[in-house]
Amino acid sequence: MALDQERVEEAALRILELLCRQGSVSAEARELDETAELTEELLRGAGFETRQLRVGGGPAAVYGELRGRGNYTLLLYNHYDVQPVGPLELWESPPFEPTLRDGKLFARGAADNKGEFAVRLAVVRALREAERELPLTLRWIVEGEEEIASPHFDEIVRAHVEALGADGCLWEGVTARLSDGRASVAVGFKGMLAVRLDVRLLESDAHSAAAAVVPSAPWRLLEALASLRDSDGAVRIDGFYDPVQGATEAERQAIAAASETMEAGLREAVGIDSFIDDLTGAALREEASFRPTCNIAGIKSGYSGPGFKAVLPAEASAWLDFRLVPDQRPDKVLALLRSHLERHGFDEIEVTVMGTAESAGTSIDHPLVQRVVRIAEEVTGQPPSIIPRMGATLPIITSLQRHLDVPGVAAPDNPFYWGSRAHAPNEHIRLEDIGHAIKFTHSLFLNLASPPSRLLRLASSRLRRASTWF
Amino acid sequence: MALDQERVEEAALRILELLCRQGSVSAEARELDETAELTEELLRGAGFETRQLRVGGGPAAVYGELRGRGNYTLLLYNHYDVQPVGPLELWESPPFEPTLRDGKLFARGAADNKGEFAVRLAVVRALREAERELPLTLRWIVEGEEEIASPHFDEIVRAHVEALGADGCLWEGVTARLSDGRASVAVGFKGMLAVRLDVRLLESDAHSAAAAVVPSAPWRLLEALASLRDSDGAVRIDGFYDPVQGATEAERQAIAAASETMEAGLREAVGIDSFIDDLTGAALREEASFRPTCNIAGIKSGYSGPGFKAVLPAEASAWLDFRLVPDQRPDKVLALLRSHLERHGFDEIEVTVMGTAESAGTSIDHPLVQRVVRIAEEVTGQPPSIIPRMGATLPIITSLQRHLDVPGVAAPDNPFYWGSRAHAPNEHIRLEDIGHAIKFTHSLFLNLASPPSRLLRLASSRLRRASTWF
Numbered sequence: 010m011a012l013d014q015e016r017v018e019e020a021a022l023r024i025l026e027l028l029c030r031q032g033s034v035s036a037e038a039r040e041l042d043e044t045a046e047l048t049e050e051l052l053r054g055a056g057f058e059t060r061q062l063r064v065g066g067g068p069a070a071v072y073g074e075l076r077g078r079g080n081y082t083l084l085l086y087n088h089y090d091v092q093p094v095g096p097l098e099l100w101e102s103p104p105f106e107p108t109l110r111d112g113k114l115f116a117r118g119a120a121d122n123k124g125e126f127a128v129r130l131a132v133v134r135a136l137r138e139a140e141r142e143l144p145l146t147l148r149w150i151v152e153g154e155e156e157i158a159s160p161h162f163d164e165i166v167r168a169h170v171e172a173l174g175a176d177g178c179l180w181e182g183v184t185a186r187l188s189d190g191r192a193s194v195a196v197g198f199k200g201m202l203a204v205r206l207d208v209r210l211l212e213s214d215a216h217s218a219a220a221a222v223v224p225s226a227p228w229r230l231l232e233a234l235a236s237l238r239d240s241d242g243a244v245r246i247d248g249f250y251d252p253v254q255g256a257t258e259a260e261r262q263a264i265a266a267a268s269e270t271m272e273a274g275l276r277e278a279v280g281i282d283s284f285i286d287d288l289t290g291a292a293l294r295e296e297a298s299f300r301p302t303c304n305i306a307g308i309k310s311g312y313s314g315p316g317f318k319a320v321l322p323a324e325a326s327a328w329l330d331f332r333l334v335p336d337q338r339p340d341k342v343l344a345l346l347r348s349h350l351e352r353h354g355f356d357e358i359e360v361t362v363m364g365t366a367e368s369a370g371t372s373i374d375h376p377l378v379q380r381v382v383r384i385a386e387e388v389t390g391q392p393p394s395i396i397p398r399m400g401a402t403l404p405i406i407t408s409l410q411r412h413l414d415v416p417g418v419a420a421p422d423n424p425f426y427w428g429s430r431a432h433a434p435n436e437h438i439r440l441e442d443i444g445h446a447i448k449f450t451h452s453l454f455l456n457l458a459s460p461p462s463r464l465l466r467l468a469s470s471r472l473r474r475a476s477t478w479f
Numbered sequence: 480m481a482l483d484q485e486r487v488e489e490a491a492l493r494i495l496e497l498l499c500r501q502g503s504v505s506a507e508a509r510e511l512d513e514t515a516e517l518t519e520e521l522l523r524g525a526g527f528e529t530r531q532l533r534v535g536g537g538p539a540a541v542y543g544e545l546r547g548r549g550n551y552t553l554l555l556y557n558h559y560d561v562q563p564v565g566p567l568e569l570w571e572s573p574p575f576e577p578t579l580r581d582g583k584l585f586a587r588g589a590a591d592n593k594g595e596f597a598v599r600l601a602v603v604r605a606l607r608e609a610e611r612e613l614p615l616t617l618r619w620i621v622e623g624e625e626e627i628a629s630p631h632f633d634e635i636v637r638a639h640v641e642a643l644g645a646d647g648c649l650w651e652g653v654t655a656r657l658s659d660g661r662a663s664v665a666v667g668f669k670g671m672l673a674v675r676l677d678v679r680l681l682e683s684d685a686h687s688a689a690a691a692v693v694p695s696a697p698w699r700l701l702e703a704l705a706s707l708r709d710s711d712g713a714v715r716i717d718g719f720y721d722p723v724q725g726a727t728e729a730e731r732q733a734i735a736a737a738s739e740t741m742e743a744g745l746r747e748a749v750g751i752d753s754f755i756d757d758l759t760g761a762a763l764r765e766e767a768s769f770r771p772t773c774n775i776a777g778i779k780s781g782y783s784g785p786g787f788k789a790v791l792p793a794e795a796s797a798w799l800d801f802r803l804v805p806d807q808r809p810d811k812v813l814a815l816l817r818s819h820l821e822r823h824g825f826d827e828i829e830v831t832v833m834g835t836a837e838s839a840g841t842s843i844d845h846p847l848v849q850r851v852v853r854i855a856e857e858v859t860g861q862p863p864s865i866i867p868r869m870g871a872t873l874p875i876i877t878s879l880q881r882h883l884d885v886p887g888v889a890a891p892d893n894p895f896y897w898g899s900r901a902h903a904p905n906e907h908i909r910l911e912d913i914g915h916a917i918k919f920t921h922s923l924f925l926n927l928a929s930p931p932s933r934l935l936r937l938a939s940s941r942l943r944r945a946s947t948w949f
């Protein structure tokens with residue numbers, strides 16, 4: 010079935026601009042109801058039966074269903090909320106006035122995650138104009154709290170197991186077209202334990218003249234932190250690595266065959282010449298995917314303004330996140346951390362849990378993954394770059410797997426790229442990526458539920474071996 | 480010569496209230512000219528010949544001279560500037576509206592250091608009313624930058640060596656009356672090296688998902704800090720302790736005989752039950768006086784707001800102060816610190832000097848000190864509590880000693896006490912301490928230049944042995 014590519018691109022852009030005019034900042038509880046209503050209206054206009062799902066005091070998650078031919082049901086996940094805009098003066102155009110410049114659309118949320126929603130919706134509309142019915146049933150959930158770690162999502166999923174049930178799920182997707190022309194596919198995410206450590210040894214700050222006799226909260230915190238990690242980054246908490254399983258052979262092969270894009274992109278994003286241990290290529294990607302970490306996200310004590318204040322601080326705090334690999338459970342790591350601190354005599358250090366997420370993903374050999382990989386190859390003419398496990402964490406996956414038992418994948422239907430500046434000022438997408446994402450999405454909706462024979466001629470021999478009909 | 484104590488107390492209080500209405504916050508360059516003019520006018524009214532000393536862009540230091548009988552010249556040091564008011568909402572009355580409450584005067588600067596200036600001036604006035612001439616010549620310098628570490632003071636002293644020359648100096652003084660009824664005397668101050676350590680490893684913050692491969696500035700800073708100090712507080716920089724001389728026998732005796740006030744006061748001020756190593760009594764005071772320290776005054780990296788932000792910070796900073804004992808030169812310690820960091824491979828850590836001060840003081844056996852001690856004993860009826868070396872630092876002493884070679888002492892002519900909350904909200908003095916400070920100051924001005932015979936009957940045998948005429 011032919012696609013009027015240009016027309017669908019224009020439609021996607023219009024939808025995206027409409028959504029980007031909404032300042033739906035979840036951290037500020039801003040314009041969430043309005044954006045949920047706009048999202049619902051857009052789904053309704055494309056033929057979905059919709060409703061708003063709410064639990065507790067959270068904003069609505071928008072739900073829609075569009076019945077199609079055949080027995081295959083695909084669940085789509087997106088979010089309509091966005092990050093705060095950050096330093097407004099760094100934006101070259103107002104964050105909530107979508108602006109076309111240099112072949113790009115600038116707006117908060119353009120890349121994360123309104124662009125993907127717009128692409129998916131534009132493709133659905135085009136398919137429905139061509140034939141009355143899609144070859145598969147779509148269910149869609151668009152939540153409003155992803156940027157604040159989806160605090161109500163698990164409860165929403167648990168309360169609507171029937172409505173959300175599906176054969177496969179497309180999570181928030183990954184780059185539609187890497188710089189080497191390949192599509193990218195991600196199948197797993199690390200888990201996380203985020204904690205705050207607080208030490209308070211005095212009721213109020215002392216003059217630092219008393220340092221010879223008054224105990225120091227920042228020194229005490231530093232000793233505790235130093236006990237957690239070697240200088241090579243190895244975590245020194247007993248038992249931390251016990252459940253860690255290495256990468257499977259399939260994962261190693263995928264990592265080896267993946268694009269260098271992550272390396273170049275990360276290098277440019279943070280402005281460094283070399284990575285830890287001068288890692289490059291497959292070794293770098295393997296470390297990023299499979300090594301659990303203990304990161305200091307923040308630390309604060311005493312005076313940090315201009316000049317100098319000779320104070321002995323009463324308290325000190327550190328914010329840590331542990332990124333975890335499969336079988337490293339956050340609750341177990343928390344227990345190990347607590348007993349480590351106790352065993353080393355750091356009784357005065359208070360541990361507060363700031364967030365947890367299980368490591369989650371889908372096996373690279375899973376038929377859904379293999380089908381997405383083949384479709385991506387069909388569209389781009391080359392095998393996609395597969396990341397078995399992102400360094401990031403996507404808490405929603407755990408809920409989808411736990412309550413719905415639905416396999417999922419982050420597919421290349423997202424019109425963003427390494428330079429999109431998601432979460433930063435001047436967030437944008439390249440217009441060309443809308444076209445790439447549409448091509449993949451169109452092919453996916455048409456072919457996901459088809460018997461494999463239709464695709465066989467396009468698949469590489471390596472992929473053909475691994476794939477099975479599902 | 481009898482003193483109309485009540486009348487002088489009232490005069491001191493009036494002068495103090497007048498000065499405390501000036502919001503002379505040096506850190507904010509606020510009302511400094513006005514306060515310098517008021518100070519000069521007050522000195523002029525008491526018979527001083529005055530002028531304003533200025534160097535660079537700094538505010539004026541007010542200078543005055545009042546010639547008296549005899550050959551002894553005493554230099555008085557005070558400062559008219561005050562600390563910022565801090566959180567205004569914590570003040571029970573406006574900081575620059577001096578308020579009498581519960582036998583106390585509340586105002587920013589009441590304790591630090593306008594109260595002492597008012598007491599000294601009220602006593603001078605009373606003496607001049609009684610006799611036309613004082614028995615000694617007074618020279619007085621009142622600077623306006625003490626609370627920001629006296630950045631122009633050294634140059635001012637160097638430029639006015641002749642005008643400031645004297646036989647002895649009263650530095651900013653110490654508590655007129657401790658809770659056990661004794662006066663206090665301090666003769667030495669620790670030196671200081673204040674530095675900021677900065678590590679910047681990335682151009683911008685990374686997502687903490689990249690922690691497995693991107694180097695961490697806060698972890699690197701923590702490693703460097705951990706290398707500087709043992710958990711028992713011992714500094715691990717090679718050569719740091721080499722020049723350290725222990726306390727002299729006279730200093731040890733003074734420490735042993737000193738009041739417990741510092742212990743109780745400090746305990747209450749910071750709200751702790753016990754000090755490092757459960758130190759108490761003379762052992763605690765000895766440690767506070769003679770142990771050099773490495774203190775973390777501040778540390779900051781990454782996100783420290785509400786909630787959690789999964790960031791891998793691009794940079795990290797720490798503010799350290801080393802408190803130094805005699806013969807530990809700040810420039811030498813700085814060189815040792817730099818070579819320590821270099822030798823341990825911390826090349827990426829940038830060291831910025833934020834301030835230095837030499838350890839400085841006067842020998843406890845010095846005739847000026849012994850004379851002040853004897854006068855304090857005369858006034859209170861018991862030997863004063865002598866601190867050979869405060870944990871704090873008074874940079875002005877180095878300038879006075881270097882350029883003028885004038886011995887000095889922190890005498891009990893200051894109407895403040897442990898609970899005065901200098902630098903904090905609700906700064907105040909107790910009215911009764913004005914009376915105590917006046918009694919000491921009056922006796923000092925009358926007797927400092929007198930032959931020892933007049934005082935002999937009052938001195939303890941121990942003190943008599945050590946004293947010599949000067």
